[in-house]
Each structure stands twice: as C-alpha cells, then as structure tokens.
Amino acid sequence: MNQQDLLQALRDPKRREQAFTRLVREHGPLLHRHLLRMLPAASDVDDVLQNTLVKVFRNLDRFRGDSKLTTWLYRIATNEALSWLRSNKRRSSRVGTADLSKLHDYQPVADPYFDGTAAQRELRKAIAELPDKQKAVFVFRYYDELPYQQISEITGTSQGALKANYHLAAKKIEQKLRAYAE
C-alpha cells in the first residue's frame, strides 16, 4: 500500500482503524527509534510514543498531505518528546534531586533496547547532554541523515539555524568523546 492509498484509507471512517494499525506497523519502528535517541529511558519512550499516536489518530483529518507523512509523524513525535523533556526538567527541579546527566550515565546499561559498544554508549551520553532542540537536530542529521529542508519542516527552524546547531552539537560531542578516549 503506497502513501496515497494509506491516506485514503485513513480518511475513510470505516477503514480508519485498520489503516491506522497499518500505519503504526510501518512507521512505528522509525518513531520508536527516534524517541529512543531523544529520551533518556525506554519506559519514557512507551509513554511518549503512545501520546504521539493518540495525537496522530485524533488529527488524521487535518493532515492534508502537503508534506510527507513521515515528516508529519516526526513533527508530532518530536514535539511530544521536547514537551516531555521540558516537563521532566520541571519535575526534577521541583524535587531538587536530579542531575539528569548523572541519570543518563546509567540509562543505556539499563535500557533493554541498547546493546551497543562502550563508544556508542559514550556517544549516547554525549547526545543526552545536548540542549533538547540541538539534540533533535543532531539525531535527525547524524543518524537519519535527513536533508535540512525536511528537518526544517519538522522542527519549524530555519535551515541556517539548523546547520549552525548541528555544527555546534558535533563539536561538543567530539570534545566529550575525545575527553573520554584520553
């Protein structure tokens, strides 16, 4: 089923639920992977992914197909992740206990979806310490190799700002990795 057929099925109330399940089966892994890279723990990913999918289902009629379906899905998932990270920081500052960077130290080990090398774990830690929006840009560019045009559509940020952010993020991460290697 191509995107056009899938969209038609999603707009048809009789076929909507079946088509939605198909959409989640096809695009869910992409979103799940993206959220795993953005968020500190796998348990958070479950919640944020579900919130994302609820929003997708409720707003299916609003998607007119001006952009690619993946761009729209990424946009909702990224907004949900950023909003989750913001509220998590507020919660942490209220409790007054959390140094998130210290929490991140332990996350990849405890993460059931992470089975990488020590270097990959250090990279994940370095990414987790980036400012939230910079993290999103870096993840889209570095791992997914999305063109700046598409990242701009997802994040609503100008391509110039995205390039500057990506460059800055790469520099910070490289410094952290070098410090780790030495």
Next chain:
Amino acid sequence: MPNREQEKLPDLLESLRKQGDGLSGPGEAYFEAIAAKAIAQAKAPAVKRSLRTRWLAVAASVIGLLFATWWIVQPAEGTDPSIAEKDITLSSDELLAEINVEDIDAYVSDQIDEFTLELYEEAPIKE
C-alpha cells in the same frame, strides 16, 4: 537516506556513525498493541464539564469564600462582643489610662535588659 549536503564530520564521529547507534526495536506485536491502545485512548470521550457542573463549582467556591471570610472576621471564642467593640472605639490615651502603674513598672523591669547604653545616651534627661 544519504544526501548531497552531507558535511565533513570529525573522523571519530564519522567512524561511530558507520557503527550505528547500538539500538534495537521491539517486535511487531508491540506496535499492534500500542496502536490499539492509542485508538482506544483517542476515542475515549474527553472529560467535559457541563454548564450545570460549572455553575455548581462556582456556587461552591462562593460559599467557601463567604465561610472563610466569616471565619476570619468573627470575634474569638469567649470574647464579649461589647468589649471588642469598646476597644475599637477607645483612643490610645484612654487605653493607657486603663493600665495600672504596677503593671507598667513590672513590664519595664522585665524588659530592662534589652535597653542598651546607646539608648540611654540618646534618651533626653528629663530630671
């Protein structure tokens, strides 16, 4: 999805990119289950307050506010309202006149330690 605008990354990051992110994903059953949960949640009616409920909430707030106001301004238990009223109408000179001299001396004796030499020095000598 490689593209032409790919910039040159430091060697360390470039080599790590080739290794991937070390992450794996859940199986198809997970996505089917989460899709079903999302549909159920999306279809659940949003909690909406009817007009009647809103008016009841407003009425309860007003009653609560009135009760709190009454509770704050009411005279203390055992206080004779006529005395409280009288206190308000008396001037400070009249109130002072009602305190006997022994009580004033006792108070000054109790508090005398709190005076300092500087205060004595600054105080005008009347005698």
